[in-house]
Amino acid sequence: MLNSETSLIAIFKSRQEVMHAVDQLTEVDLMEISRTAVVARDKNGSTVVVGSHLTPEEAGFIGGLAGALILAFWTNQIGFFDSAHLFTFVILLLAALLGALMGYLIGRSIASAVSFGSRHPQVEAAAEHLKFGEAALIVEVETPEALNQLRRELEHFDAEVLEHPTQS
Structure with a gap:
């Protein structure tokens, strides 16, 4: 399970924007990333965890x-x-x-x-904030310092950042 103290959710306008952000974040020296997930909504309103499961x-x-x-x-x-x-x-x-x-x-x-992890509280929290066409990036890092660095990097993108989503 993701640790809400060292994780955040960033809501992007499209899957292309979130993938661009992922590409940029991998170029930055953020070696303390523990887990990531990309969450989207399909046309039927169902939550889809992109690339994390086998159909x-x-x-x-x-x-x-x-x-x-x-x-x-x-x-x-x-x-x-x-x-x-x-x-x-x-x-x-x-x-x-x-x-x-x-x-x-x-x-x-x-x-x-088999359930492939779409029941994590962060995934559910991200899904609640998503409209059709939007995508969320869920990132867990190892330390609060890495979380601060991640926040600074996400300022370069047009994304709404939600922090500690399971505690609200």
Whole structure:
């Protein structure tokens, strides 16, 4: 969980502005940044933590690929490739398809069931302040001095800075 004493939320007018700010902050010698997150609102008003999670479709694709490879290699290990018959290719194809289906279903199920951290109080606080099209940058630093330096760096951007959002 983020420490509200050494974290802040900056609300930007667009995702492009927040990404520009992130690029600028990485060029500055702010080595004491512990965690960051970019939060946005989608068209339906749902909170989206940008780049922090795997969608069920992506997880299904990765799981399907892994499942196909695992079962294809398994058929080799148990000796289906020892003879060069037509049924060998059919069994390999069926094993790969079965593995892909199982991996796809398992990957989608896990990605749908797992929460990827969008329930942090800072994420919820940022979401309350966001309008459609705006994005928030949540930054936690290690020391109060680094927080002061971060505040100074954020003055160069057109961003509304919220401090200690979970204590209000």
